[in-house]
Ligand code: RIB
């Protein structure tokens with residue numbers, strides 16, 4: 376199968392980002408133009424290293440290029456989430472210095488250059504961390520908005536409440552101003568928030584199936600999924616950890632595994648108490664053209680079947 380879907384993956388690896396990357400690296404349909412990293416779960420120097428490290432475990436060398444991105448949110452200081460990802464952002468995986476260096480330039484510069492060089496409406500931007508790089512790219516070149524095919528992002532929450540505070544999901548909470556700027560731009564955004572990612576919880580049996588594939592990428596994926604079970608149990612989020620970020624790649628590959636609804640999404644940037652809250656409004660004005668789509672349903676088994684079959688096919 377030829378790589379027919381050009382994507383840029385902006386991420387903050389991160390345990391679930393790592394599973395999303397291993398799925399993406401193994402999916403022949405994806406033409407990954409770049410992995411652009413951002414400070415989030417762990418500081419930017421570690422997410423940049425992790426992007427390269429995960430690429431190497433997947434058996435890749437210098438393609439796709441990995442870029443380092445924003446170390447701080449647009450206006451706030453970075454609050455990392457290493458309590459969910461481990462100090463290195465890799466769970467229990469022992470980090471090492473990857474052999475291939477970072478690509479030159481920043482994540483925001485790479486997003487602008489790649490989108491402006493490509494035919495309009497062809498590139499999907501997958502976002503699985505705070506939206507800082509995306510906002511910086513839009514500030515640098517506003518035309519990026521109209522030239523992107525769409526953004527598919529993991530972020531926000533409506534009916535599930537929050538995971539970093541009672542009212543906000545981490546990616547949006549970490550940089551609410553960036554999320555506001557991205558959601559205000561003239562680009563379609565499919566937002567897969569906790570309402571769907573909490574439906575995609577890892578069955579223990581799937582971890583055993585993936586580990587049995589035996590490749591380095593499969594073994595690392597199993598280790599990340601195991602860590603997701605550990606943190607879910609540790610933080611009393613249930614027995615099975617939600618796999619947030621792989622939903623973004625799964626949606627790009629198989630949108631039929633999800634139900635999304637047209638809406639208007641606004642982000643709280645003023646209140647301290649509800650910082651990063653996403654107000655998801657389904658009641659659109661008559662005749663309005665929706666720009667935002669909110670995930671309401673996910674096929675958990677379909678998502679994990681996708682991950683297993685992609686890793687198995689790579690073996
Ligand atoms: O709230 C979940 C999101 O925050 C995921 O992207 C996870 O990696 C963390 O960044």
Ligand code: CA
Nearest residue numbers: 389392503504
């Ligand atoms: Ca993430």
